[in-house]
Amino acid sequence: MTTAHPVTPLSFPAPRGACPFDPPPAYQRARREQPVTRVTLWDGSQCWMVTRHADVRVVLRDQRFSSDARRPGFPFVTDGRRALANESTSFIRLDDPEHARLRRMLTADFMIKKAEVLRPRVQRIVDDFLDRMVEHGAPADLVTEFALPIPSLVICLLLGVDYADHTYFQERSRIMLNNGSTADEIRQARDELTEYLGRLAQRKRREPDDGIISRLVARGELTDEEVASTGLLLLVAGHETTANMTSLSTLALLRDPAQLTRLRAEPALVKPAVEELLRFLTIVHFGLPRVATEDLEVGGQTIRAGEGVLCMLSAANRDEEVFEGADRLDIGRESRRHVAFGFGVHQCLGQPLARVELQIALETLLRRLPGLRLAVPYEDIRFRTDMAIYGVHELPVAW
Amino acid sequence: MRVSVDTHRCCGSGQCVLAVPEVFDQREEDGIVRLLDERPSAELHDEIRTAATVCPSGAIEVHEA
Numbered sequence: 001m002t003t004a005h006p007v008t009p010l011s012f013p014a015p016r017g018a019c020p021f022d023p024p025p026a027y028q029r030a031r032r033e034q035p036v037t038r039v040t041l042w043d044g045s046q047c048w049m050v051t052r053h054a055d056v057r058v059v060l061r062d063q064r065f066s067s068d069a070r071r072p073g074f075p076f077v078t079d080g081r082r083a084l085a086n087e088s089t090s091f092i093r094l095d096d097p098e099h100a101r102l103r104r105m106l107t108a109d110f111m112i113k114k115a116e117v118l119r120p121r122v123q124r125i126v127d128d129f130l131d132r133m134v135e136h137g138a139p140a141d142l143v144t145e146f147a148l149p150i151p152s153l154v155i156c157l158l159l160g161v162d163y164a165d166h167t168y169f170q171e172r173s174r175i176m177l178n179n180g181s182t183a184d185e186i187r188q189a190r191d192e193l194t195e196y197l198g199r200l201a202q203r204k205r206r207e208p209d210d211g212i213i214s215r216l217v218a219r220g221e222l223t224d225e226e227v228a229s230t231g232l233l234l235l236v237a238g239h240e241t242t243a244n245m246t247s248l249s250t251l252a253l254l255r256d257p258a259q260l261t262r263l264r265a266e267p268a269l270v271k272p273a274v275e276e277l278l279r280f281l282t283i284v285h286f287g288l289p290r291v292a293t294e295d296l297e298v299g300g301q302t303i304r305a306g307e308g309v310l311c312m313l314s315a316a317n318r319d320e321e322v323f324e325g326a327d328r329l330d331i332g333r334e335s336r337r338h339v340a341f342g343f344g345v346h347q348c349l350g351q352p353l354a355r356v357e358l359q360i361a362l363e364t365l366l367r368r369l370p371g372l373r374l375a376v377p378y379e380d381i382r383f384r385t386d387m388a389i390y391g392v393h394e395l396p397v398a399w
Numbered sequence: 400m401r402v403s404v405d406t407h408r409c410c411g412s413g414q415c416v417l418a419v420p421e422v423f424d425q426r427e428e429d430g431i432v433r434l435l436d437e438r439p440s441a442e443l444h445d446e447i448r449t450a451a452t453v454c455p456s457g458a459i460e461v462h463e464a
């Protein structure tokens with residue numbers, strides 16, 4: 001069955017509606033009325049948008065939908081990302097078998113057991129940054145004093161990168177993930193980080209340690225450039241994601257006193273709560289891009305070879321067919337089927353680590369600051385609508 | 400119920416280990432799935448079905464009966 005396209009394709013990205021925690025109403029409507037639909041991108045080009053949970057899983061699990069941005073037809077949601085397509089080589093934009101070869105060099109470092117072993121260290125880091133924030137006194141910006149430094153320090157430790165340089169990374173990864181950055185800005189930020197990591201790889205060759213960069217170098221299978229691009233992916237992917245989840249989760253809970261009270265009363269709920277917040281907030285909100293390598297059918301719609309697809313994780317995570325009352329935050333619900341970390345062989349490599357960081361950060365914050373509250377009117381909070389990773393620009397809090 | 404895993408498909412996401420650590424583990428050397436129990440007891444069956452559903456790469460097969 002092939003449904004007719006609407007005459008005027010939806011223009012992408014669509015604006016968010018009244019509630020900043022909800023995906024754009026146009027995506028929600030598309031999921032109900034035309035789950036595989038045409039959209040027009042910033043440059044006038046068109047591609048498909050997939051919004052149902054079942055269809056998003058089908059596309060992301062089928063490797064005939066390629067992640068390789070060098071293929072013709074690959075959809076780019078910004079100018080900057082298109083300009084860099086032919087230059088980027090990290091495995092998030094490669095297909096198997098190259099993707100699997102590179103990813104498998106890292107899977108052991110991010111497996112569940114490894115993340116669990118890190119718990120005491122992460123707890124210390126979380127406590128330290130919270131101590132410092134409390135010492136500085138209220139009001140404090142939860143983003144810069146708590147949410148961002150935690151994943152930043154953790155990923156630096158894992159990679160064997162000097163945390164003293166963290167502002168250098170944070171600034172550059174922010175540029176790389178800002179949809180408003182020009183191609184030149186992104187290119188410069190990326191080149192500087194790659195150069196830094198390349199020099200680091202050379203140093204680890206001479207002075208090895210037990211960090212990931214050093215061990216990648218020691219395997220002897222990768223060039224320094226490949227080590228650098230892998231390090232870059234981990235650094236960028238591991239920073240802003242966890243940071244924005246931490247601050248946006250805090251805000252969502254502060255705005256929902258019933259859920260907040262429940263979580264405070266039952267700290268054991270923190271694990272399901274983090275899954276539910278991942279589902280409800282879906283911070284990777286611009287859709288995962290893929291391109292069809294042959295004619296394929298998704299949800300009754302034929303997608304031709306060479307046509308692009310955006311898989312809307314945010315809409316899929318609000319699919320009523322999977323999550324009853326999907327637009328409600330409910331920390332006690334079964335939400336493990338969410339696709340906030342993607343799906344298929346590219347599903348987030350760092351998810352066990354992200355979960356440990358989020359669980360510890362939220363549990364500690366709520367336990368240690370029982371009077372936590374916003375230090376500005378809610379209406380003044382600026383949301384990251386134009387950033388690749390959703391969240392808030394700053395979160396002034398008092399306690 | 401009989402369970403099987405395909406280590407070539409597995410991308411080491413760890414979802415199965417989170418769901419049913421009694422039945423799934425990850426190999427020390429590369430984080431790829433390791434099946435601990437091919438014929439798990441009945442009280443684990445629901446969670447195993449969940450593991451198969453959330454496995455991103457489709458590496459877990461559940462043979463009912």
Ligand code: HEM
Nearest residue numbers: 091092237238241242245284340341342346348349350354
């Ligand atoms: C809450 C936090 C996080 C969220 C929501 C998140 C989300 C995602 C998503 C949706 C993808 C799939 C991209 C695609 O299929 O095109 C992904 C991939 C990836 N993530 Fe995360 N991520 C988070 C934290 C982390 C952390 C902490 C790390 C590492 C330290 C990390 C490293 C990666 C890597 C390396 C990939 C590429 C995997 C591949 O292509 O095989 N992420 N992430």
Ligand code: SF4
Nearest residue numbers: 409410412413415454
């Ligand atoms: S859930 Fe699937 S992909 Fe992930 S470790 Fe288990 S078998 Fe492998």
